[in-house]
Each structure stands twice: as structure tokens, then as C-alpha cells.
Amino acid sequence: MKVAVFNTKRYERHVLEHAAKSVRGGSIEFTFLDVRLDGQTVALARGHEAALIFVNDVADRSVLEKLKEGGTRFLATRSAGFNQIDRIAAQDLGIQLAYVPAYSPNAVAEFTIGLILTLGRHIHEGHNRVRRADFNLEGLCGFELRDMTVGVCGTGRIGSAVVRLLSGFGCKILAYDEEPNEEVMLRASYVDTREELFRFSDIITLHVPLMPSTFHLINAESIDLMKEGVFLINTSRGALLDTPSVVEALKSRKIGFLAIDVYEEEASLFFEDRSSDIINDDTFARLLTFPNVIVTGHQAFLTNHALRNIAETTLLSLTEFAEGVPCSHAVPHHD
Ligand code: NAD
Numbered sequence: 001m002k003v004a005v006f007n008t009k010r011y012e013r014h015v016l017e018h019a020a021k022s023v024r025g026g027s028i029e030f031t032f033l034d035v036r037l038d039g040q041t042v043a044l045a046r047g048h049e050a051a052l053i054f055v056n057d058v059a060d061r062s063v064l065e066k067l068k069e070g071g072t073r074f075l076a077t078r079s080a081g082f083n084q085i086d087r088i089a090a091q092d093l094g095i096q097l098a099y100v101p102a103y104s105p106n107a108v109a110e111f112t113i114g115l116i117l118t119l120g121r122h123i124h125e126g127h128n129r130v131r132r133a134d135f136n137l138e139g140l141c142g143f144e145l146r147d148m149t150v151g152v153c154g155t156g157r158i159g160s161a162v163v164r165l166l167s168g169f170g171c172k173i174l175a176y177d178e179e180p181n182e183e184v185m186l187r188a189s190y191v192d193t194r195e196e197l198f199r200f201s202d203i204i205t206l207h208v209p210l211m212p213s214t215f216h217l218i219n220a221e222s223i224d225l226m227k228e229g230v231f232l233i234n235t236s237r238g239a240l241l242d243t244p245s246v247v248e249a250l251k252s253r254k255i256g257f258l259a260i261d262v263y264e265e266e267a268s269l270f271f272e273d274r275s276s277d278i279i280n281d282d283t284f285a286r287l288l289t290f291p292n293v294i295v296t297g298h299q300a301f302l303t304n305h306a307l308r309n310i311a312e313t314t315l316l317s318l319t320e321f322a323e324g325v326p327c328s329h330a331v332p333h334h335d
Helices: 010-021 061-069 089-091 105-120 125-130 155-168 194-200 219-223 244-250 284-285 303-321
Strands: 004-005 029-032 050-053 074-079 094-097 148-151 173-174 205-206 230-234 255-260 292-293
Touching: 010 029, 010 303, 050 303, 061 089, 061 205, 074 303, 089 094, 105 125, 105 155, 105 205, 105 230, 105 255, 105 292, 105 303, 148 155, 148 194, 155 173, 173 194, 194 219, 219 244, 230 303, 244 284, 284 292
Parallel strands: 004 029, 004 050, 050 074, 074 094, 148 173, 148 205, 205 230, 230 255, 255 292
Antiparallel strands: none
């Protein structure tokens, strides 16, 4: 079976190829493409029965229609989120969808803790100072997590792993989810509303998927509810934040710390070396000027463990599609 693999980097190609060697019948033939899937690149999938994409590819109705015209019947995202795919259009067109629901919730959870500790203890600034032979500690005083109330918004696979890791630090943990989880209840106190979580947390970390109900969840109104100097972390999806409102709140000191691994307009920035480019996105450029902001380029997932699991799960989905058996990791149907 011919498989077009959009948006691939060197670090994952060899892992996918290695996983493909163990596929029953060994019949997967990859075409690796640097470009992301969108209206301009979709023609590259012509003649491939399956296509693989990642978080910032575009799989809207018009792209899916062109994929189908070109003979593609199966589309898998190598990610846990699938908000980039128009699921209704895929259903209408009979394109099967798969994803990787739990390649390593711990990868993102550990990264989240890393962001809290880095910014909360100014580790990044300390590192930069020492490299300049500046050993002054002025401005590097941090906080201890045991003195904090941490609010975890979304306690699915990643959020519940964050709660598990946080429980070792002795902080008070609040949680909010539309579907509370029993394991989380052993370590955290669920609040009844998102607003309560925002009101009572010193640190708020977001682990809900991007959907219409969570789009710009963090906006001027929700920020208003938060404590002065709140620490906000987003390792989920960029559009959970209304970034201009967040910038205003950083300027007014309402938000005291911000750590983000995702950005609403990241598709035109992340995953490439743009160090010689002029950044035209003024909101993003403004974020980079704050000393109390850390931005990483969607790397929370990136561990050896996660890459191996992504490759193995994706190969299983391709094999199931090839054999005509139900897909173990099908994207849930749109209600
Ligand atoms: P999950 O589906 O296991 O958990 C999501 C949780 O959010 C569920 O428990 C659900 O009930 C809850 N939820 C949904 N809508 C809600 C709402 N409106 N209010 C409160 N709770 C709500 O997903 P997961 O595996 O934990 O992943 C969470 C998100 O993390 C993914 O959707 C993806 O966007 C993001 N992610 C980011 C990276 C990265 O590298 N930065 C990697 C993997 C996943």
C-alpha cells in the first residue's frame, strides 16, 4: 500500500520506517514529504491509498474532496488532537480517520511540570546569566509548589498524568472536567465550574482539546476572574487562548507568568528554522519580549517513547485499514 506522509521531519522518518519493517506482509511503501497537507499540496497524495498528517496540516472539506479524487481512502494524524480534520466531511466522503490517542500522555505531562519549574524558579534566566559569567542572583527568587494551588483544566489522559506528577510536590490540586475521573479524585479536588478553577488557582494548566466550546477559553472575561499574578500554562492547543487578551494581561501584570508550547497562529511559524526570517506576527513577537514568558515550539510530545508509540500505533491503523478490519484507533465520529 502506498502511503503519503505529509509534514515529516528526519527525527520521525527512521522511526516510521523501522516500525514498517515489522508490519504483517511488509507491504507499506512510504512517500515522505516535507510539506504539510493543504489545498496546494494535496495533489502530492494522488495515487496513494492512505495519507498521514500532523497537527498543523489542513484537512478541511475541500482538501478531503481532493484527497478522495486522488484515490486516498484513509487519513491518519500522527497526533492525539484531531481538530485539524473536518470529521463531518470525512464521514460524508467515506474517508476513514485514525489518530494516536495516547502515544505518551506522560511526555506532555512531564514537559508541563518542566515549564512550571523552569519559569517558577527562573532556571532559563539563571542558565543565560551563567553563560555570560553573570553570577548575580538578583531577580531569580522563585516560589515553591507546596505553597501553590494548581488548577488542572481537563483531566483526560494528559491532565490526569499532570495531577499524578504534581501530587509529589505537595501542592493543593484543583481539577475541572466535564467528565470527572476517579483516579484524579484521589489526588485532587474537583470544582463544579471552570470559573471556580480560574478564581481559586495560583497556577492554571490547560489540558482540554480544542473544540467550539473551548475556543478562546482564556479571554479577557475569564482572565478577569483569575488571581493577580496568575501563572498560566498551555501545552494543549494555541486557540484555547485569545492571545491579544493574554498580552494585555501580561502588560497589566494580571498574568504573572505564561508558559506556552502552542500558539494559535503556529502553523506559519513552528517546526521550521526561521532564525533568518523577519517575524511578521506582532502578537507573537510581543510575547517574546516578556521576561516572564516561555514559549516553546510544540515540542511537549517529543520523546523517544512517544515517537515509537506514534509510529507503532499509526502502522497498526494502516495494517487494519489494509486488511479491512475495524480500526482500533479510529477518530470518534462527530455527534
Ligand atoms: P483526552 O481526550 O484524554 O482528555 C481531554 C479531557 O478534556 C477529557 O477528559 C474531556 O472530558 C475534557 N474536556 C473536553 N471538553 C471540555 C470542556 N469544555 N471543559 C472541561 N473539560 C473538557 O485528551 P489528552 O490526551 O489528555 O490531550 C489533551 C490535548 O492535549 C489534546 O486535545 C491535544 O490538543 C493536546 N496535546 C498537545 C501536545 C503537545 O505536544 N503540545 C501533545 C499531545 C496532545
